[in-house]
Amino acid sequence: MLLPIVKYGDKVLREKSHAVASVTPALRKLAEDMIETMHSAEGVGLAAQQVGHRESLFVVDVPPECIKDLEVRAFNAPIRMPLVAFNPVILASEGSQRDTEGCLSFPGMSGSVTRPFEVTLSSLDIDGNPQVVNARGLLARAILHEFDHLNGVLYVDHLSAVEKLTMAGKLKKLAKANGGAR
Ligand SMILES: [Zn+2]
Numbered sequence: 001m002l003l004p005i006v007k008y009g010d011k012v013l014r015e016k017s018h019a020v021a022s023v024t025p026a027l028r029k030l031a032e033d034m035i036e037t038m039h040s041a042e043g044v045g046l047a048a049q050q051v052g053h054r055e056s057l058f059v060v061d062v063p064p065e066c067i068k069d070l071e072v073r074a075f076n077a078p079i080r081m082p083l084v085a086f087n088p089v090i091l092a093s094e095g096s097q098r099d100t101e102g103c104l105s106f107p108g109m110s111g112s113v114t115r116p117f118e119v120t121l122s123s124l125d126i127d128g129n130p131q132v133v134n135a136r137g138l139l140a141r142a143i144l145h146e147f148d149h150l151n152g153v154l155y156v157d158h159l160s161a162v163e164k165l166t167m168a169g170k171l172k173k174l175a176k177a178n179g180g181a182r
Contacts, residue, residue, distance in 0.1 A: 003037045003051040005104050008154070008171065009178025012049050013105060017056040017150040019087045023128035027055060031084045031126050034059045038082075043104045045142040047149030050105050056087045058146035062139040072137035079133050085123035088147055092120040097137065101145060101155050109170060113158045115144045 006012055020027055030053065038046040038059055044066070047058040061082035067073040095117030102110040119140040125131045135143055145155055156164065156171065164171075175182050 001033045001036065002040055003033050005037065005041060005046075006050050006052050007107070007174060007178040008105050008156075009175035009181055010052075011179060011181035012052055012054070013149070013154060014152040014181055015049060015054060016152050017048055017054050019056045020124075023086055023124055023126065027057070027086070028126055030055070031057060031059060031086075035061065035082050035084070038104070041104050044138075045146040046104060047146045049149050049152070056150050057085065058088065058143075058150060059084050060139070060142045060146055062142050067138050069137060072139075075134075075136050076139045079135060079139065083133065083143070084126040085121065085131075085143075085146075086125075086128070088121050088123040088143075088150070090119060090144075090147060091122055091132070093140075093144070094118050097141065099138075099141065101141065103145070103155050105154070106156070106174065109167065109174075111156065111159045111163050111167065113141075113145075113155055115141050115158075119143055121147070 034046050044062050045060040048055050059082055064073050093116035097117045098114040100110050101113040118136045120134045122132045
């Protein structure tokens with residue numbers, strides 16, 4: 001089932017998620033619906049707040065062919081896509097990468113964001129089993145972007161002051177159309 005995607009301006013995007021006690025059938029269905037919604041919107045990640053939920057949950061799907069660097073692609077190969085992560089915790093991160101980033105809650109917008117190059121994340125999978133993933137490059141970026149959402153942090157918070165200023169008009173307009181929360 002496709003879920004409506006919340007846009008910048010809705011206060012839920014600034015709320016912190018809460019851990020789930022267990023992965024119930026209803027939460028499993030939510031994860032499946034989020035995957036369907038993410039694919040339909042041609043995104044590579046979606047967090048619970050973006051569909052109006054507050055559970056600690058995100059989904060990510062970065063197909064291997066999206067990763068141009070073959071070494072990075074091989075490094076990420078053991079990670080099953082789509083990745084479903086309940087109650088994610090970052091165990092380690094290292095390195096640095098800077099690239100253009102967008103978000104389904106900010107349609108038609110993008111900006112440059114610096115993030116760690118590699119991340120190690122522990123979480124529960126869609127069956128409620130513990131999993132640890134170690135990802136690099138674009139997949140690490142997507143995981144870190146979605147992890148931020150669960151703490152009410154948005155990619156625009158990472159932009160340089162100059163870039164923020166360039167986008168200020170668009171951001172203000174988008175926020176105003178969706179409830180006014182910044
Ligand atoms: Zn996002």
